[in-house]
Amino acid sequence: MVKTQIRFGILGCAKVGRKMCRALELAPNTTLYAIGSRSIETASRFSSENFLPSSVKLYGSYEAVLDDPEVDAVYMPLPASLHLKWAVLAAEKKKHVLLEKPGASNVSELEKILDACESNGVQFMDATMFMHHPRTLKMEEFLDGERFGRLQYVFSSFSYKASPEFLESDIRMKPDLTAQGAVGDLGWYCIRAILWANNYQLPKTVVANRNPSLNKSGVILSCGSSFYWEDGRVANFYCSYLTDITMDITALGSNGSIRLHDFVVPFQENEAQYFQACNSKFINLSTGCEPARSGELVRADLPQEALMVQEFANLVANKADGLKVGKKWADICRKTQVIVDAVYNSIVRGFEPVEIMS
């Protein structure tokens, strides 16, 4: 029999966990069941600061969450370097795994996680929230249709101006915890958006932009890259902790085009905009074009992170019900990590092209 409420444990008290606590409350089929931190004090503080209900169990270790038989699934907002250990252990304890990005420190670690999930029969998903917004699904229909035509080019960017405290002390600034820096954090979204627009087909060649910014420890603060497919498609992305917020996608097809300015986190929670155009032509002595790109609005009944946990819980419930569930999210996550690794390696190798084995 299918459980309708999937009970979540959260490993770690990262800031993004607060957003996920709310998401687990908002989604109709999920419950926030437990929080585990390396100390019970941190878990208690997180609970009181975020007004969590007293029903939420607090644990002073990650193991304790994984050992609680009432926990169905875990969400892990841990530094990338800890993903391998804790996600594999979670899978072995038969907990379904919702993993914060990046997948892991590199693709070989991520593959161990994915193998552990598969061999233990638990569901895997990476917590890339924008994938679950109805706007993303609506744009996907347009991208897949004749009105858009054949994709030719994609640009994506994700940047924000991090605070001095973040740049000084966040875990994303520590090379031993997140070696790939901005590539695995901000770049993750840009790369995912590009793969999404390319129907998850991997490029053949990756060439990182020159001029990445590094902090004193060598952690990447801003960077970009070009991607090339065998049939001629091209993509560029740029990401940075050092500029005003951008979250842009521009996708160009042989017939249509898409643009948006808030792909990572929509400006509003209840509805999100994008611009699309189809078969635009210059008119009247080229003094304008018709149709100009139009703004499309897409309603969201829940915030995208709540839609994400809802879908994850549905997959978990289907699995419990004996339904065969595809490895869609594992596959997409792995491909994203493959390209994250390639960009990072291209930077390390002095912006040399990196060939992708598919």
Add this chain to the structure above:
Amino acid sequence: MVKTQIRFGILGCAKVGRKMCRALELAPNTTLYAIGSRSIETASRFSSENFLPSSVKLYGSYEAVLDDPEVDAVYMPLPASLHLKWAVLAAEKKKHVLLEKPGASNVSELEKILDACESNGVQFMDATMFMHHPRTLKMEEFLDGERFGRLQYVFSSFSYKASPEFLESDIRMKPDLTAQGAVGDLGWYCIRAILWANNYQLPKTVVANRNPSLNKSGVILSCGSSFYWEDGRVANFYCSYLTDITMDITALGSNGSIRLHDFVVPFQENEAQYFQACNSKFINLSTGCEPARSGELVRADLPQEALMVQEFANLVANKADGLKVGKKWADICRKTQVIVDAVYNSIVRGFEPVEIMS
């Protein structure tokens, strides 16, 4: 004494000339005085098709326009390979030169044109219309200010889907007439936009994107490039004759950002939009950001091409009045051509980095 009406001759009957005929009518200080084509029949057909007033003189050769003492200035929508010959001759005949882009077949030819203009005391400007839109000037103020901060990154794109006839027979498809293909045509605008955002400081290194599209004669139909400045700034552009229309700029500063979707030709003639943001921060558990980028509207009293000829005519009148006029437009045009050449050369050399001598 200053002539208030500057009389223009147009060399050639290219399609863009129709737009310029209207611009010369709309601007308060310009007159369309003569059209010259290689045959009088073509000039007559152009005149009747475009309902030009009978006062406009029609000539069956370019020379005849240059030899008419009543012509103050010429606009030249000729193929790039003809610019050197005709622009130099125009300058020698003391005609002011408004030159269609690209500047010439390469920077060495362009420099001969600029030298001829300078030594003959005639005004030079390249006909890059968007430079003269009040929106461009308004964005410039924002880019130059503290609210935008230090520029970090620019993306620009210009693309449209050319008709089969264009791809078959337009002069821009003939390698002997316009060797640099899309780089010198569509890329000209993208490169100009990037230089504009960078206050016309040349990058140090140019690396063309792989995967340019070529037609059967080897003319570039789509391409892109990355630019790198010594202080860490980065830019990317993409241009293509093979996709839906895009005319995007995204510029990221340390404090602010700018985006627009119609930088080459505004969607409307009388007002144009751009989006700007300043010091955006993620709010409420990162479920949105404030301020979201806002849409700014800028009115234009005349179409941008009319504002362009108006400014050109003002510069000509100032020269006639003995005022010393700076070489701003010559300098900007030369820098644009330097980068056009660099992108083209990087493509020809297999996407090798090209170092820019400043």
